[in-house]
Amino acid sequence: MSAVKISVEIDGEQHDISECAWFFISPCGCTHGVTTVKDYDNGGWITTPEAAHVHMTPSKAVREQDIARGEKIEIGLRSGVTHRLSGDCPHTPQWGRAELPQGTEWGRAQNARNIHIVDEAEDADRIDWDYRTPRCGGRESLFEIHRSVVGDAPMCKKCLALVEPVL
Ligand SMILES: [Zn+2]
Numbered sequence: 001m002s003a004v005k006i007s008v009e010i011d012g013e014q015h016d017i018s019e020c021a022w023f024f025i026s027p028c029g030c031t032h033g034v035t036t037v038k039d040y041d042n043g044g045w046i047t048t049p050e051a052a053h054v055h056m057t058p059s060k061a062v063r064e065q066d067i068a069r070g071e072k073i074e075i076g077l078r079s080g081v082t083h084r085l086s087g088d089c090p091h092t093p094q095w096g097r098a099e100l101p102q103g104t105e106w107g108r109a110q111n112a113r114n115i116h117i118v119d120e121a122e123d124a125d126r127i128d129w130d131y132r133t134p135r136c137g138g139r140e141s142l143f144e145i146h147r148s149v150v151g152d153a154p155m156c157k158k159c160l161a162l163v164e165p166v167l
């Protein structure tokens with residue numbers, strides 16, 4: 001029996017990769033997510049930030065937008081997970097995310113590639129479709145704002161520019 005050992009240098013010290021995790025760091029510097037170094041799909045280990053990102057965010061377009069907006073992915077010690085994920089982000093905007101105007105949400109029209117900023121439903125629990133006009137000036141359409149449909153789509157650049165003028 002033999003096994004390949006992968007060691008990772010963290011702060012100048014060598015650690016076995018099994019002691020590590022991938023951390024997802026918002027543009028503000030706060031850690032907002034973590035994923036395992038174990039590659040359950042293919043066996044072995046996830047050894048690059050790019051592969052960890054694919055694991056966390058299947059959509060290539062969303063990954064590209066994450067990186068363009070300053071998302072960082074780095075390997076760290078698993079023992080630090082609880083500490084790094086325990087606090088709330090004290091920054092404005094929180095988690096480096098675009099702060100949406102009150103009463104608006106990201107929404108997605110059927111089969112649309114991008115999500116747009118649209119008016120929130122009056123009933124926050126409503127998950128069905130509603131006619132909404134995107135803030136970027138796109139045409140009125142049936143939009144869905146539930147997390148399950150917006151999560152894997154990139155944000156419309158025009159809408160993003162309305163709330164994140166730096167980009
Ligand atoms: Zn923060």
Ligand SMILES: [Zn+2]
Nearest residue numbers: 116136156159
């Ligand atoms: Zn838009």
